[in-house]
Amino acid sequence: MTEQSDLLARARAYIGSEATKPVTARDPVNQPMIRRWAEAMGDTNPLWHDADARAAAGFNGAVSPPAMLEVWTMSPYRPGGGTSDEGMEVLKLFDEAGYFGVVATNIEQEYVRYLQEGDIIQSRAVVADVSDEKRTGLGIGHFVTIDYEFTDQKGELVGRMKFRVLKFKPPLKQAEAAPAAAEGKAKKFPHPRPAITHDNAFFWEGLKQRKLLIQSFNGRLVHPPVPACPETGSFEWTTVEASGKGVIHSFVVMHQPQLPCFEYPLPVVLVELAEGVRIVANMIDAKPEDVAVGKAVTLDFVEVEPDYILPAFRLA
């Protein structure tokens, strides 16, 4: 498939180049992090926390377990904790193509010397390999291998790491019904759920991150999404995030039938987004009589149930 090989070609263009900018450790090698890491790992070797044991082994000051090699230059794991430099372009490429699942599959480390208290570690990551498309138990994907080199404050090599991840299209997890209310009480009426397919999963994943994503075939936007570009037949697509500006193209006010999870009368709007595609959604803080064709609206999001986020609009 030419579309597939196009994505692969673009990904493989990164091979041999830096996966990220070089990273310098936020903290020098230090006893508190070593102690906590060893505790978390269940590593009871006294060398990591006992001064006498260290001295007997010929070390001055704290010494780091070799397997902590990568820890010193890791970016913060909480969302927003890392800098944009720390994201890997080659992985983003797969995210945009719908391979948003990621799992680490192999780590091989090679240690040149023990790291000791006060060492300031720097890592340099290079894209080593991008595999052909593989069909794995997790889903269809590509293995991406990154080679790391770790150096100390003198620029001398202290270790190496080969790190391999699988970027995959995750299996389509269907939405679960709303959790049942406390025992003995009536079950809450669930908010209607979408059916998640390989073609639309990106849209619902995007909403979880409060992003309204529109399918883009080389700039031609399509909603609702389709497997291939209606113009060119290309299966290669990315997404663009809606700016959030739009105009009410049409609307209705629901009276009957009623579902327990909505308030009535319920306006439902068809919004033409600034990007040119239309989307059905609800309004926030708008009375039915305030809704009219041609009115400007702005995008917001509502969490109708835990982890179930829908787009909604406010009058601009």
Place this chain on the structure above:
Amino acid sequence: MGTISNQAAIVGIGATEFSKNSGRSELRLAVEATLEALADAGIDPAEVDGLSTYTMDNNPEIELFRAIGGRELKFHSRIHYGGGAACAPIMHAAMAVATGVAKTVVCYRAMNERSQYRFGTGHTPPPVPTAETAHYGWYVPYGLISPASWVAMQARRYMHNYGATSEDFGRVSVAARKHAATNPKAWFYQQPITLEEHQASRWIVEPLHLLDCCQESDGAVAIVVTSVERAKSLKQPPAIIRAAAQGAGDDSQMMTSYYRQDISRISEMNIVAEQLYAQAGIGPNDVQAAILYDHFTPFVLPQLEAFGFAKEGQAKDFIREGNIEMGGRLPINTHGGQLGEAYIHGLNGVAEGVRLVRGTSVNQVAGVNNVVVTAGTGVPTSGLILSPA
């Protein structure tokens, strides 16, 4: 190139009573209507060698076939998109007859849509991930859950574009109930309504009032199709299938074609109208009466425009001038439509088209040469032109 025009004819029609609770199985309704249609035609049930229906019918072809004593079933088809396919079984039957695949085809629709299940309740089963269920995800999570609401979205834009009003929709309903009032088979026999009553009826989905929505019905209709040649020796004067077509258009969606350039049009019906006129070699001036699918009143207006009875955006004027009522330029839904007679997913409209051709409608239009019959709108649709021999 072959043609299906003037090759086949409708030679028999049958129906059960139309009610809110038939008290018997849908399959039995199908059998009753089929046997009545065959008796109407004067054809032995054992001669039936083709069956055709459309989706959202629960009666398996082979169950109906064994119940009527069928022997050799050589053709059967089931066409997608519910009411949008109401005229399509007639088209498929005509194609089967024209090509010699089958000789006698029964088209049927039987439903307990009021007493056993109801459309548009908003019931949302857990989704199974198919392309069809995925489509519901674009509107059901926002409470846009009923056929009335799906139509209302396009109706609002039509009003915005052309200045049509709720009263214009109401006039469609008033005309239908006027026609139903003189049809003893209609559920709303002797129950006409006024425009004031339409306006005062409660909102279902703004801009649709209750009286913009068709009823829910139990009942069945069956139609017998055979060759024009065979029709000559049968009991009834034939209704010649002069044209038959299906249509889906650009970016068609099931009831929610909201993403195409102009959502006030029903481009599926334009595609059907163009084909029908081309097959029949006629134009709107040659049509004396029409059965226009009226599940919801607003979509009758763009249908009048699609067939050229009114210019774009001017159906409201055509209706205001009384043209769709008896004595008008184009009486429509002379049986009372689905608003007045029954909602048998459009097949009762095909039967009325046959009666108009035979000259036996309770609201007979004089000098009928061509009747247009249409199927459900907002979905891929279909249509017919029926004529006397």
